[in-house]
Amino acid sequence: MEEEYQDQIEGRNSVIELLESGRDVNKILVARGEKHGSIHKIIAMARERKIVVTEIERSKLNRIAQTPNHQGVIAIVPPFAYCEVDDILELANAKNEMPFLLILDGIEDPHNLGSIIRTAETAGVHGIIIPKRRAAQVNSTVSKVSAGAVEYMKIARVNNINETIRYLKQKEIWICGTDMDTDIIYTKQDYRIPIAIVIGSEGFGMSRLVKENCDFIVKIPMKGQINSLNASVSAGIIIYEVLKKRGF
Numbered sequence: 001m002e003e004e005y006q007d008q009i010e011g012r013n014s015v016i017e018l019l020e021s022g023r024d025v026n027k028i029l030v031a032r033g034e035k036h037g038s039i040h041k042i043i044a045m046a047r048e049r050k051i052v053v054t055e056i057e058r059s060k061l062n063r064i065a066q067t068p069n070h071q072g073v074i075a076i077v078p079p080f081a082y083c084e085v086d087d088i089l090e091l092a093n094a095k096n097e098m099p100f101l102l103i104l105d106g107i108e109d110p111h112n113l114g115s116i117i118r119t120a121e122t123a124g125v126h127g128i129i130i131p132k133r134r135a136a137q138v139n140s141t142v143s144k145v146s147a148g149a150v151e152y153m154k155i156a157r158v159n160n161i162n163e164t165i166r167y168l169k170q171k172e173i174w175i176c177g178t179d180m181d182t183d184i185i186y187t188k189q190d191y192r193i194p195i196a197i198v199i200g201s202e203g204f205g206m207s208r209l210v211k212e213n214c215d216f217i218v219k220i221p222m223k224g225q226i227n228s229l230n231a232s233v234s235a236g237i238i239i240y241e242v243l244k245k246r247g248f
Contacts, residue, residue: 007076007077007078007079007080007139007140008064008066008074008075008076008077008140009074009075009077009140009143009144010065010066010067010069010070010071010073010074010075010140010143010144011067011069011070011071011073011144012037012038012039012042012071012072012073013038013147013148014143014144014147014148015028015042015073015074015075016038016041016042016045016148017147017148017149017151018075018077018143018148018151019042019045019046019049019051019075020045020151021148021151021152023077023081023151024077024078025046025049025051025075025076025077026052026076026077026078027051027052027053027054027075027076028042028043028046028051028052028053028054028073028074028075028076029054029055029056029061029064029073029074029075029076030042030043030053030054030055030056030072030073031055031056031057031058031061031072031073032055032056032057032058033058034058034072034073039072039073042073058072061074066139066140066141067140067141067144069144080137080138080150080155082138082155082156082157083127083154083155083156084156085127085129085156085158085164085167085168087127087154087156088101088126088127088129088154088156089126089171089173091126091127091154092126092194095126097124097126098192098193098194098195098246099126099171099173099194099195099196100124100125100126100194100195100242101125101126101127101128101129101168101173101195101196101197102116102120102125102127102128102129102196102197102198102199102235102239103128103129103161103164103165103175103196103197103198103199103210104116104128104129104130104131104135104198104199105131105161105198105199105200105201105205105206105207105210106131106134106135106200106201106204106207107130107135107136107199107201107202107231108134108135108136108201108202109136109202109231110136110139110141110142110145111141111145111232112136112202112230112231112232113130113136113138113142113145114141114142114143114144114145114146114150115145115146115232115235115236116128116199116231116232116235116236117142117146117149117150117153117155118145118146118147118149119232119235119236119239120149120153120235120239121146121149121152121153122149123239123240123242123243124243125153125239126154127153127154127155127156128153128154128155128156129155129156129157129158129161129164129196130155130156130157130158131157131158131159131160131161132157132158132159135201137157138150138155161207161210162209162210162213165196165198165210165213165214166213168196169215171194172194173194173195173196174193174194174195174196174215174216175195175196175198175213175214175215176189176191176195176196176197176198176214176215176216176217176218176238177198177200177206177210177211177214177216177217177218178197178198178199178200178205178206178217178218178219178220178234178238179200179205179206179211179217179219180219180222180227180228181217181219182216182217182218182219184216184217184218184219185218185219185220185221186218186219186220186237186238186241187241188218189216189218189245190245191241191242191245191246192245192246195242197235197238197239197242198210198214199231199234199235199238200231201231202230202231218238220234220237220238
């Protein structure tokens, strides 16, 4: 029976980001004969950290891979270390910055989750909150799509989004939903407050209770025939509007 690796990081850039982040790595698998280019750097970094590097046949690496383009290298890692919501708030406090969080209400596509993490990390978002059920979790696909950003982003996985929203409100965090059913265009809102932006699921948007628990809701106006954007695109537009309003 083939050995299965459920927690792994795939692709050269993603593995390099993993090694640079200092996160624990069990071992690194390299396709036999792959000794050129950035593989040299990966092997050298692994040896410096005393991480085992094992060469295996490319056919076996293909069977182990969870993504279509592993580029000849897979890192085997412990399960992703999710944080607590308070850890995100403490990070903002340590940076002496107004808290800036994302709440993902049922994002199911790991590619969308990876893209959102990548954009959030580049924009200095302090952390992301995702539900434990009926939503994408951090896996090899998410890590690869995020281009390694997942190694630097605090992500909290919670049992109940609405309970978490109520807790954030107690911490004086304003909750901003995103939906077309509002008169407030996203560029007209002032984001110079401690804030958590809610991004709804790909097919259904925010759930009814989450929408009701938002302090305000903004929309991205549409000009074409299609009346919705990809969730990761919507997130990116709102994230950078927050930075703009905050004087970035």
